[in-house]
Amino acid sequence: MDAFIQLDRVEKVFEVRKKAGFLKRERRQVRAVDSISFTVARGEMVGYIGPNGAGKSTTIKMLTGILTPSAGRLRVAGIDPSRERTRLAHRIGVVFGQRTTLWWDLPLIDSYKLMHRMYRIPDARYRDNLDRCVELLELGGLLDVPVRQLSLGQRMRGDIAAALLHEPEVLYLDEPTIGLDVISKAKVRGFLRELNDERGTTVLLTTHDLQDIEQLCSRVMVIDHGRLMYDGALAGLHEVGESERTLVVDLERELPPIDAAPAWVVRVEGPRQWLAFPAAESAAPLVARIAAEYPLVDLSVREPDIEAVIAKMYAGSAPGQAEKAVS
Numbered sequence: 001m002d003a004f005i006q007l008d009r010v011e012k013v014f015e016v017r018k019k020a021g022f023l024k025r026e027r028r029q030v031r032a033v034d035s036i037s038f039t040v041a042r043g044e045m046v047g048y049i050g051p052n053g054a055g056k057s058t059t060i061k062m063l064t065g066i067l068t069p070s071a072g073r074l075r076v077a078g079i080d081p082s083r084e085r086t087r088l089a090h091r092i093g094v095v096f097g098q099r100t101t102l103w104w105d106l107p108l109i110d111s112y113k114l115m116h117r118m119y120r121i122p123d124a125r126y127r128d129n130l131d132r133c134v135e136l137l138e139l140g141g142l143l144d145v146p147v148r149q150l151s152l153g154q155r156m157r158g159d160i161a162a163a164l165l166h167e168p169e170v171l172y173l174d175e176p177t178i179g180l181d182v183i184s185k186a187k188v189r190g191f192l193r194e195l196n197d198e199r200g201t202t203v204l205l206t207t208h209d210l211q212d213i214e215q216l217c218s219r220v221m222v223i224d225h226g227r228l229m230y231d232g233a234l235a236g237l238h239e240v241g242e243s244e245r246t247l248v249v250d251l252e253r254e255l256p257p258i259d260a261a262p263a264w265v266v267r268v269e270g271p272r273q274w275l276a277f278p279a280a281e282s283a284a285p286l287v288a289r290i291a292a293e294y295p296l297v298d299l300s301v302r303e304p305d306i307e308a309v310i311a312k313m314y315a316g317s318a319p320g321q322a323e324k325a326v327s
C-alpha cells in the first residue's frame, strides 16, 4: 500500500490555564490527540468522525503543519508538515465548512486570481482547473458576485474550487456540507466523488452528517477523547453501534403507542410519535403498515447522526473494549 498519510503514535498536548480561585490560576494539560496511529493510501477517501472536542480539527491542523505534534511521527507525501509547511501547502487543499478562505468583499473570481499568484500555478493549468471547477461546481454565474452575497451552498462550492485550483494530491474537508440544503449537499458530494474517481485525489473528510460518509467513504475512523476508537467500514460501525433510525409519525389525533414491530415507540407528544427501528431494516414495509393501519397525516425517517452512532458504540462496549474495534 502506498501510504500517503502516515501517523505513528502522534500526540498533541495543550497547556491551558484555568481559574482556580479568586486570583489563582492552575496549569492544566489537555491531551487533544492521544497516541494516534493510522495510514491513508493514495486515492483513499476516508471519513474522520467523532463527537465535539474529540480531536479531529487538531489532527487536521497537524496534517497541514499549522500545529506541531507533541510526540510521534507524522508524514504527508513523505513530508513532515510542521517542518516544511510551505512545501506541503502546494500539495494539499483544505476546506473548513465554518470558515471561508475567500476574500469576503471581492468577486469570487478575484479570490481565484489571487490564489493563482499565491500558489504560482502555471497559467494553462490554472485555466484548466478553473474551467473544470466552474463547470462541475456550477459556478459560472457566480464568478463576478462578491463572496458576501453568495448563499452558504454557493460559498461552499466556491471554497472547494479555491482549494483545488493548485491540484492538490490530498484534500482535507472539515464539515463541507454543514448547513447546506439537500440539493447543495448532493452537488458537493457528487463533485467530490468525481474528483476522487478521476484524479485519484486522497480525501480526509470530517463531518457530523452520516450520509456524507455513507455516500463517499468506504472507510471511516472514529476518534474520541483524542484516541482512535474504530477504523474500518461504515457497515461495521453500524454493527458495533447497533444503530437505529427513527420514524417520526404525525397522526390525526392522540392515540395509544403505535404497535409496529420491529419498530418501538420511544416518545409520544400529542398526535406525534417517535418510533425507533434497527438501521439495517428497510423503512418501506414499516411505513406501508403504519399508513394502512393508522390515520396518518405525515411521516418522516430520521437517520442517526454520528453522535448517536458513537454514543451507542460506547454504550455497547465495556471500557477498553471499543479500542479493540481498531484493526
Ligand SMILES: Nc1ncnc2c1ncn2[C@@H]1O[C@H](COP(=O)(O)OP(=O)(O)OP(=O)(O)O)[C@@H](O)[C@H]1O
Pocket: 014, 015, 016, 030, 031, 032, 050, 051, 052, 053, 054, 055, 056, 057, 058, 059
Ligand atoms: N489551541 C488550543 N488550546 C487549548 N486547548 C485546545 C486548543 N485547540 C483544541 N483544544 C482542545 O483540544 C480538544 C480537541 O479539540 P478539537 O478542536 O481538535 O476537537 P474536534 O474533534 O475538532 O471538535 P469539533 O467537532 O467541536 O470541531 C478539546 O478539548 C479542545 O478544547
